[in-house]
Structure formats: structure tokens, C-alpha cells
Amino acid sequence: MMSTFKKIWKYKKGKWGLSILAFFSLIAVSADFIANDKPIYCRYEGQAYFPIMHEYGESLWVSSNYEFLDRRSWQDLDLEKVIFPIIKFSPSDIDQNSSASSPPGTTIRSGNITKKHWLGSDSIGRDVAAGLVQGTRKTFIIAFFAMLITCLIGFVLGVLSGYYGDKTIRMSVWGLVLFLVVLFLIWFQVIYGHWSFVLAIMLSLVSVFLVVFLDARLLGKKIFIPLDMLVMRMIEVFKSVPALFILLALLAIISKPSILTLIIILGLLRWPTIARVLRAELLALKEKNFILSARALGASNFQIITKHLLPNALPSLLTIIAFGFAGTILLEATISFLGIGLSAEEVTWGSILSEARTNFGAWWLAIFPGAAIFLMVVACNYLGDTLNEISLSSD
């Protein structure tokens, strides 16, 4: 892993890509300390407080509310010493003093504190910079976990079709039929409310094991299971409707999705690319001599896949993952921009940008969030290009 980073760092594009991504992930991790309406540190009546850390404690149930404070009144206290974050707004903080969109650099006094909208504010007075910072975190969370799901599905299906292929797995016809019937019966009970979900999962696992162990003993004709054909047909069906339209149809049903549902939906969309690339890689790799030798040494399929095949396929997989990451970010931003993503209170890059459409005068709403998406996408593309070059040069 470390050596991959070192290799990437040697390329100019790779250096830029990694730096930008590192910058954004730093913002994502420390978002609460960069943009917040609470101070990081303050002294009040002779005592020191760390309000932002304290809030983490509150959400973990280890510390209780500050009693001297109702939530929004930091500006009215006489603090002896105070350190504020760079952006003195929370993303959903609606600024009462200037409700209209104010240009970058506008300074507001509220109580004892001077606040500055570094990148301006939107039409209901929410700070753009704070929104961008919080949006970074959301973008990362959504794209990361969505790609995780995508990779899981893509890896499994890619290995099934590329490594096992059409002519590896053999099952006796009766065993297969019996297995499918049993599996059907188990899940039938769950659907019609007779068994619990957990029981069904356990029983399914048991029946899978039974099939694996008993299949050799079952009589009857044995047939190959055309895994490759099945996966390729699945990919073909999946690719036949553009992702954005599938997304629209799904979001039409689940209006106002939560972050979790959005992650799941986005994660289910992009696996065909990964499965395809992995399949192509495995098809080429599995005929190579080192795989034959590994098999001759008695390595199991699992060992061959995890120890020999996946590491060798990694560069091209990482390439496709980097591009997929960019694509997921773009897709998420697109649906937020169209106003059918996360609910309106959740500020994301796309949702800030979409406000520029109704507010032509506010150029800062058009430039900054778009630039953030753009930078992110360019960084991922740079990384993808670099990884691609690395994988080509290592061949």
C-alpha cells in the first residue's frame, strides 16, 4: 500500500491528485472545528470551556448540556478569552441580521462577536463557506460508502465471472434444483411473515454448506453453471438504462432519502464497471504461469484469488475505483443540484450551487460550490490517470 502511494507521488498528476484529496479529507474530518457557531475554546467566569469538544461528548452521552447557556447565545456572553473557528457559522445557521444573500467578505456584528461571511451567504442567510465545509464531509461519506458497496458487489461478481467463468463450477442437476427449492421455501416464510429474518439467513447458510459438502455425493447428471454468462447478462440489463434515470425513478419513489438510503442507491448503480474490469483482468491473469504454479503447490481458490490475483489486478482496479469515486461524487452533486437528493435542510455542494439558478446576482453561489465539485473530480481523475499509467508501465 505504502509503495503504491510512493509510486503515485512520483507523477506530477498523482502528486496533485493526492494533495487535493488529502486537503479535502482533512476538511471533512475536522469540519466541526473549521465551521461552527460555537467557540473552540473560551474562558467564562474564570473557567475554561471547550464547547465543540463538549458537543461531541454530548452526542456520545458522556457529558451534559452547559447549564449557563441556552444554545444560540454565545454572542451575548461576556467571554474573557475566546478562540473561534475560522468560519464562525454552522452550515444550517440562519443569520437573522442579514437575511438576503450577502457577497463574500460581508462582516456582521452580532452581540459581542464580529462574524465574516468569507464566501458570502445564500438567500436565506446561510453561510456558503460553512456549507461547503460540511458538504465536504457529506460528499466524502456518501462517495466512500457508496464505493464500498459498489466494490463489494463488483468484486464478487467480477471474480465469479472472470475467475470461475462458465466451465468451473459443476453441480448435479438434482442438487441444484433441491438447493433452489429449499432456498425459495426459506425466504417464502420470511416474506409471508412466518419466520424471522435472522433464522432465514442462518438456514440459508446451512443449506449452502450442505450443498457444497453433499453435492459430490449426489447422483445424476452434472452440469456447469454458466456464471460468466449470467453475470454478463446482468451487466447488460443494468447498463441499458442510464444511471441518472434509474436514480430518478428510485428517488421518485423514496422522496427525500436519508444519507443511508442515498448511499445504498448510489452504491448499487456502478458495480458493472468494476465487475467488467476485474473480469477482464482475471481472464488474462488466470492463465499466467504463476497461477498454475500456485495451484500446483496446492493453493486453494480462495488463496489464489486473494493472494495472487487481486494484488495483481489492483492497479487497474484502483484506476477504475478512482474514476468511480469521481462519478459517484458527480452523480450525488447532480441530484442535489436538481433538488431531489437529500432533504433541503441538508446542505451539500450541489444544493448550494442550485441556488445560483434562481439568484443570478449572487455569483459566489455559482462559483465556489461548483469549484469544489470540480476540484474533487479533477483530483480523482488525476489519481485515476496516474494509477492507469502505473498499471500500464508495470506490464
Add this chain to the structure above:
Amino acid sequence: MLSYFFKRVLFFIPTVFFVGLFTFFLFHMSPADPIASLLSIDGFEDDVMSDDQYNSQYKRMAGELGLDLPKFYFSIVPRYYPDTLHKIIDKTEKKQVIALLTHHNDWEAVSSFINQGKFLLGELEDTESRLLIGDLLNDRRSKAHDMDILSSMEGQEREDITAFIDKAKNIRQVKKSNFAIPKFLWFGFNNQFHSWMSKFFTGSLGRSIQDGRSVWSKISKALVWTLFLVVVGLFVAVLISVPLGVWSASNVESRMSKFFTNFFYFIYAMPLFWFATLMVVFFTTSQYGNWTNIFPGVGISPYSSGLSIWSKIIANSKQLILPVFCMVLHSVAYLSSIVRNSVIAESKQAYKTTALLKGLTKRATFWRHLFPNSVLPLVTIIIGIIPASLAGSLVIEVIFNIPGIGRLIYDSIFGNDWYVIFSIVMLVGVVTIISYLIGDLLYSFLNPKIRFGNNPKG
């Protein structure tokens, strides 16, 4: 070649079937009730008519839409289910029946309970007891509440309600087996999925539940705008990007070529919706200087009635410049880099040297050997980006307010207009599949390796 052709076309059918199945499934997941919406468009309102009248209208409309048919060719349900569950059209009622059935595996008892409940609802006058019956049917019952009502009643009504409460208690007692034995029901071709698919391919897609107009007329009007954007956009993009890519590849070292490569790299990474928004914000108003009002404002007047759609496009041609420009620039960014890379890759091949060595001029080498080989993959790529440009066109249509397919599906999502949404998804799916098919066939036709025998796999 011919067998390859048939093989590809044969794969087309199951793909369309599954895409149809997927959209149909989503359609039935959707929460809205198209029957009620269509009835209210036709002027039948729930609260104006009597219940009986409304119900009969409801049934009639359900029959018209085919929603009283079974959903699929077959169904596998537990043995205690009735064969005709699909006759219950109302989604909440169906849920209620299924909840009761799951709890108490006896269709006779459940149906008589529900029928009696409905009968009582029809007979009883006062709201209190109607509420009680409704609660009992829905399994939301408070005991203290029952007694209050009963004490204020007398005679036949009291007896009826007491009997019903007893029945409800009986039904609430679990009578549930531990294992549901499945039963297979075959419905034949007279089902919703089949009629939905055949209606889709004969062009009668039903009515929009927003305004009652036929979905097909809505879609076909919108389709012209989208086709215009996509086709003109791609056409212009190809016209620009092929010469540009070739030029850029043959002058790799020149400063201009490097500039263009980098420029398009960034344009391609720029989200289309950001680029379009920037254009709209900065170049359609004179807010940022006297010269920035280059393009006309956003928005097409779609209801300039009386004009044919083509004359509408011509009338709005000024408004279309900017959207087409955005789409073209984005496609050029992608296509020109592909042409460039492909030409560069081909010029490293040995056959180029061979051609030069046997005495062909550079020009002839390029046009006879390099160019055909490097442009060939472009056929598949251009056709392959049709789906992507449909998606791009969606964003552009929303930003520039063009009444195309994308705008239509976008508006339909906010209006819960399922018939329109799923017809469009299905349409886009079929267009995509067909375009892939054409791309494959065209590629195999243009590629001599495939044209003369040597069938490729898959």
C-alpha cells in the same frame, strides 16, 4: 456475420424484458393511487359523490387502467391466500387484508369479518361507532373506548356492534401455522405486466395523472426537443472533435495542441451542470458588465400554440444556442481526446512504418491506413455516449427550461406522475439498448475482421 447479427438481436429480447420488469416493479412500489388522481381529473370527487357512486366509478376506472388484473403471469402465495386477491384494488385495504391473513390463516373467517365490517360501516350513522369499526378493521382498538359507545346505544345496533367486537376478538386470536405451504397460481396473459408491455410497444401509454392528457402525446412532444439537443449536439461535436483530435495528435509537441489537450481535460472534468450554470449566470444578463449579455435569457415558450414543433424550434433558435453550445463543448472535450489518443496509438503501430517504407506518402499513409483504423472505435463510442448525453440533456433541459424528456421526467417526479416517469425510463432503456445494438452491428460491419468470418465471442 449473419449469425452474429441474429445472436445480438436475440439477446435484445430478454434485456428489454428485464428492463420492463424492473420499471414495472418500481411502478408498483410507487405509493400514489393513479385511479383516484385520474378520477378527480375527470371530475369525480370523493367528497361530492356518495360512497357507492364513487366506488363504482373507482371500479370502472380500475378496469379501464387494467389495475384489477393480476400483476404478473403467475404468482406464488401461501395456501391460505384466496385466488382472487388481486381483485382488491385499494392499496390500504389490501394491506389490511394481508395483515389479517398473516395473523389468522383462514380466508373464510377473515373475509366474512371484513365484509361485515364494511356492511356495518354502510349501515351505521354516527361517527363514533363508524370510527370504532374502522379501528377494529385496522387493529387499532382501545377497550375503554368500546364500552363508552356501547353504553350509549340500544337495540339492533348495539347487538350488531357487540357481535362484531366478538368477531374481531376471534380474528385477533393467533391462528397461524409455523410454516406456509406455497401454492402456485397461473394467470395467463391477461395480466398487468403483459398488458403494460404490449401497451408500451403499441404506443398507448395511458394518461398522465397530472393533467389527464395522454402520456404518449406528452412524451412525443418532449422527445423532439431532446432529440434535437442530443442529435445536433453529437453531430456538431463529431464535426469538431475529429479534425481537432487528428490535428492535435499529428502536432503532439506543439504548444497549441498541449493547450487544447489540457483545456479539454478540465472542461471534461467540469460538471456539465456547473458549466451551464456559470454560462447562465454570467453570460445571459448584463449584471456583470455591459458586454456579458451575450446570450438570450433562459426559457423556451412551449405554449406558443398553433405552431408545429419544428417551427417552435426555429422560433426559439436563439434560446437554443447556449444549451447546444454547452452540450457540444462537453462532448467535444471527451471525443477529441479519444480521437487524439486513438490516432497516437495507431501511429505507433508497425504497419505505419511498413506503409512509409513501401513508398506511400505521409498523407496517403494517414488517410488510407491510420485514419480508418483510429476512427473505427469512434463508431461504438459515439453510439455509446447516447445514453450519457440523454442524461446530460436532462440537466441542460432543467437549467435552460427546455420542455424535453428530461424536463418532463423532472416535473413528473415532483407531480408523482408515475405513468409518465416509467414510460420515460422504459423508453430511455429501449433507446439505449437499441443504440448499443446498432453500435455493435455497425462496428462488426465496419470491422473487416468480423465482417469476413471470425465471429467474436459474446
